[in-house]
Amino acid sequence: MKQFIAALPKVELHLHIEGTLEPELMFALAKRNGISLPYADVAALATAYDFHNLQSFLDLYYQGAAVLQTEQDFFDLTWAYLVRCHEQHVVHTEVFFDPQTHLVRGIDMGTVVGGITAALDKAEQQWGISSCLILCFLRHLSEADALATLEAAIPYLDKIQGVGLDSSEVGNPPSKFVQVFARARALGLKAVAHAGEEGPASYIWEALDQLQVCRVDHGVRSTDDPRLIARLAEEQIPLTVCPLSNTRLKVFDQMADHSILRLLDQDVCVTVNSDDPAYFGGYMQENFEALAKDLKASKEQLRQLALNGVQASWMPSLRKKRLIGEILTLL
Numbered sequence: 001m002k003q004f005i006a007a008l009p010k011v012e013l014h015l016h017i018e019g020t021l022e023p024e025l026m027f028a029l030a031k032r033n034g035i036s037l038p039y040a041d042v043a044a045l046a047t048a049y050d051f052h053n054l055q056s057f058l059d060l061y062y063q064g065a066a067v068l069q070t071e072q073d074f075f076d077l078t079w080a081y082l083v084r085c086h087e088q089h090v091v092h093t094e095v096f097f098d099p100q101t102h103l104v105r106g107i108d109m110g111t112v113v114g115g116i117t118a119a120l121d122k123a124e125q126q127w128g129i130s131s132c133l134i135l136c137f138l139r140h141l142s143e144a145d146a147l148a149t150l151e152a153a154i155p156y157l158d159k160i161q162g163v164g165l166d167s168s169e170v171g172n173p174p175s176k177f178v179q180v181f182a183r184a185r186a187l188g189l190k191a192v193a194h195a196g197e198e199g200p201a202s203y204i205w206e207a208l209d210q211l212q213v214c215r216v217d218h219g220v221r222s223t224d225d226p227r228l229i230a231r232l233a234e235e236q237i238p239l240t241v242c243p244l245s246n247t248r249l250k251v252f253d254q255m256a257d258h259s260i261l262r263l264l265d266q267d268v269c270v271t272v273n274s275d276d277p278a279y280f281g282g283y284m285q286e287n288f289e290a291l292a293k294d295l296k297a298s299k300e301q302l303r304q305l306a307l308n309g310v311q312a313s314w315m316p317s318l319r320k321k322r323l324i325g326e327i328l329t330l331l
């Protein structure tokens with residue numbers, strides 16, 4: 001099964017680049033930038049990765065991101081992730097970044113976007129890994145802050161394909177960001193949003209109807225609402241599901257309880273993604289392997305999840321068609 005998963009061409013649609021910061025790189029960048037971390041060493045940091053919900057993770061994630069200062073830091077971070085993509089046969093990735101985390105520390109948009117996209121471009125040239133970049137708004141901050149962030153990104157819109165919405169979900173519904181998403185769409189950007197990770201199914205309806213997203217990130221709480229499931233299936237609105245993230249953040253107590261295969265059975269276009277792999281114990285390969293091991297997913301089901309990833313992506317349709325053909329030959 002491991003070999004079958006390794007051979008599957010995989011597409012990643014839900015990946016926070018700041019969430020790929022491995023402990024070793026965090027320490028190396030802290031040293032390079034003269035920053036002291038509140039942990040003695042890599043082992044001490046790793047023991048702190050014991051989360052009980054989304055917020056307990058986010059507190060550490062924002063603290064870790066503070067070691068990222070220069071364009072070279074953003075390049076090194078992104079490159080390390082792309083090496084993993086190459087090793088795991090991830091052929092296309094749509095990468096989130098959280099500019100507000102960096103702007104507030106006095107780092108400018110050009111430094112962040114420049115470093116990330118230099119690495120994305122190099123991976124495309126060197127290995128043919130294609131990519132998109134998605135600017136996420138932090139939902140615990142105001143809509144005015146999100147609007148200012150979008151304005152700061154305007155000089156870089158040739159490098160950014162979409163906007164997203166992340167951070168602390170409960171109490172920060174999609175409806176809080178209607179204006180900034182309307183502005184982003186008017187600028188020609190695609191829209192996605194985290195909804196129904198910890199928040200209720202009603203947030204998924206809001207993301208669809210008020211933000212007009214073309215995909216929902218997580219969306220696993222959709223199972224609370226049969227009408228919503230029917231709509232997701234009918235309109236083939238993709239959910240970017242993150243199995244290891246959901247168990248690490250206690251959205252599900254254990255992988256055996258995860259709803260991804262039930263959603264697949266109901267014809268929802270569910271996809272597999274790693275979210276914040278440095279914090280949650282695995283990249284794409286490990287997420288697929290967890291479904292095989294703990295949910296007893298069959299090769300046919302894993303192949304369908306990989307096909308859904310291609311279908312749900314923003315890659316050009318000719319590339320989609322070729323990849324779908326390639327995946328269909330595997331079985």
Ligand SMILES: Nc1ncnc2[nH]cnc12
Nearest residue numbers: 016166167168194275276
């Ligand atoms: N899983 C997640 N949910 C919300 N915001 C995030 N930011 C990084 N990872 C996230």
Ligand SMILES: [Zn+2]
Nearest residue numbers: 014016166275
């Ligand atoms: Zn996420």
